[in-house]
Amino acid sequence: MALSPLAQRYEQFILDLDGCVWVGGDPTPGAVEAIETLREGGKRLAFATNDARSAGEDYVTRLWGHGIKASLADVVTVGGALQHLLAETRSGRTAFVIGTPSLHRHVTEAGLRVLNGTDLASRAEVVVVAGTEQFDYDDLRNAALAARRGADLLATARDPTYPQPDGPWPGTGAILAAVETASGRTAEIVGKPEPQLFLTALDRLGDGRTLVVGDRLDTDIAGAASAKLDAALVLTGDTRREDVDGSEPQPVAIAENLAGLILR
Numbered sequence: 001m002a003l004s005p006l007a008q009r010y011e012q013f014i015l016d017l018d019g020c021v022w023v024g025g026d027p028t029p030g031a032v033e034a035i036e037t038l039r040e041g042g043k044r045l046a047f048a049t050n051d052a053r054s055a056g057e058d059y060v061t062r063l064w065g066h067g068i069k070a071s072l073a074d075v076v077t078v079g080g081a082l083q084h085l086l087a088e089t090r091s092g093r094t095a096f097v098i099g100t101p102s103l104h105r106h107v108t109e110a111g112l113r114v115l116n117g118t119d120l121a122s123r124a125e126v127v128v129v130a131g132t133e134q135f136d137y138d139d140l141r142n143a144a145l146a147a148r149r150g151a152d153l154l155a156t157a158r159d160p161t162y163p164q165p166d167g168p169w170p171g172t173g174a175i176l177a178a179v180e181t182a183s184g185r186t187a188e189i190v191g192k193p194e195p196q197l198f199l200t201a202l203d204r205l206g207d208g209r210t211l212v213v214g215d216r217l218d219t220d221i222a223g224a225a226s227a228k229l230d231a232a233l234v235l236t237g238d239t240r241r242e243d244v245d246g247s248e249p250q251p252v253a254i255a256e257n258l259a260g261l262i263l264r
Contacts, residue, residue: 030259
């Protein structure tokens with residue numbers, strides 16, 4: 001297989017995972033072949049995800065399971081970015097966490113004391129919100145009370161949904177909306193569309209003309225623009241072609257899927 005003229009113009013690529021490389025448990029059509037062709041063409045790759053439900057090692061395992069070669073250095077997760085931020089700015093403080101066990105580990109390893117399951121949960125100094133399938137009223141109550149009492153409110157993303165084979169499922173943004181509504185506070189966002197995930201990926205990739213590929217205008221395309229990078233849109237996630245009309249910033253290209261963008 002050969003690279004498309006668009007792919008030939010770039011030296012390195014930052015690929016979104018959910019909705020771009022895969023949807024649910026399956027790769028998008030031709031994604032494995034497209035990534036293999038990029039590597040064969042000498043292109044450098046990084047994978048960046050707003051999904052904090054799994055650790056970087058889990059994503060590496062999942063990529064290999066689909067036949068996609070990747071190392072831990074190739075995967076930039078919002079959980080890792082959050083851990084770095086917390087370690088630099090809030091180590092030694094207490095936290096209430098809405099998220100998976102993986103996110104709890106990130107917060108703990110940043111040097112914070114997690115108060116989930118204690119009588120002091122609603123008095124935490126930091127509230128962290130991320131995607132999880134385990135979210136209930138007690139979580140909402142503790143997070144909202146802590147935030148109303150002045151806790152720093154951070155979230156990994158504002159994505160309202162993430163793509164699944166049977167349609168979009170509620171994402172981090174849906175949970176965050178409940179916390180923000182109940183607390184009257186607005187969260188600081190760590191992941192896309194903030195530029196940090198892309199800047200971290202660039203640190204690992206090195207210098208070179210870079211293309212970001214993602215499936216969302218409000219996170220992938222906007223986040224690339226905030227990092228001053230070109231971005232292309234694939235339509236295997238939640239975005240339709242007609243959604244792009246009049247949107248800003250505009251992607252440099254639109255394709256039905258990753259393979260259609262990368263392969264000739």
